[in-house]
Amino acid sequence: MGISHLGAAAAAGLLVSSLGAAAQEAGPHLSIELNAVAPAETGCLISFLARNGYETGIDRAVFETVLIDDKGQVERLTLFDFGALPAGRPRMRQFSVPGLDCGELGQILINGTTACEAEALDEEACAEGLGLSSRTDVELIG
Template sequence: MSHSRLAALVALPVLLAQGAVAETEAKTAPAPAGLQVELNAAETIDANCKLTFLITNTLDTPLEKAVYETVLFDQNGTVDRLTLFDFGTLPVGRPRVRQFVVPQTTCENLGRILFNGAQTCAGEGVDAGTCESDLGLTSRTEIEVLG
């Protein structure tokens, strides 16, 4: 066996171990402080769209109330409507599921949801802009979520 091939075989377990450590660190890295909002599901029921969100408060304090002005866009990028999503009380570090029914539109018609701003962000010692500046948005659906 050549020296270079032997060196490559010896180095392979070290490289694999380094990759496994990096992957483990990425999986266990704490979420950034703020509110993590995931559009988890979208289901059309009787010509209405039911949106299911998973939201986690990773701030240092619970929120008494978090209400967002959202803009719903259709598949063509046209504004369908502005509405408010009230996520209610959000304890620290405990995921919560919230559902909202959007009347008279199917989920297949929705293309994007824009979190336009926080109408209410209330909690002891919470600055008014916290719900906007520390907002992480993701989607597990075909509907894009942005803010």
């Protein structure tokens, strides 16, 4: 009797594992990782790693971005133009933000898209299924 319960538990675990793998494969079509935040000569250099998981390239992606300080207050609202994002290939994008103290940056909010141009995709392609992550102490939210 104990063996059949173990067999059922193993089968259930395999099913959950298979569903998890399928969910990862179906993951976000576009993902943005906050990769680095570093002091620069005139402010702060913010680096993002973008991955386009669509089967077609995105000609231009522009995100309305809110920079929030470590006290939770809006420091500024800006546009980050990620330019062209080819299908299936990662792209590093860096933005120099003058007058910003990197040490006081707490969060970056991707507030929406102002442009998402892609011949074979609709204009919501940059917002739907957008995956966000951070390798820094600064949280990337959206």
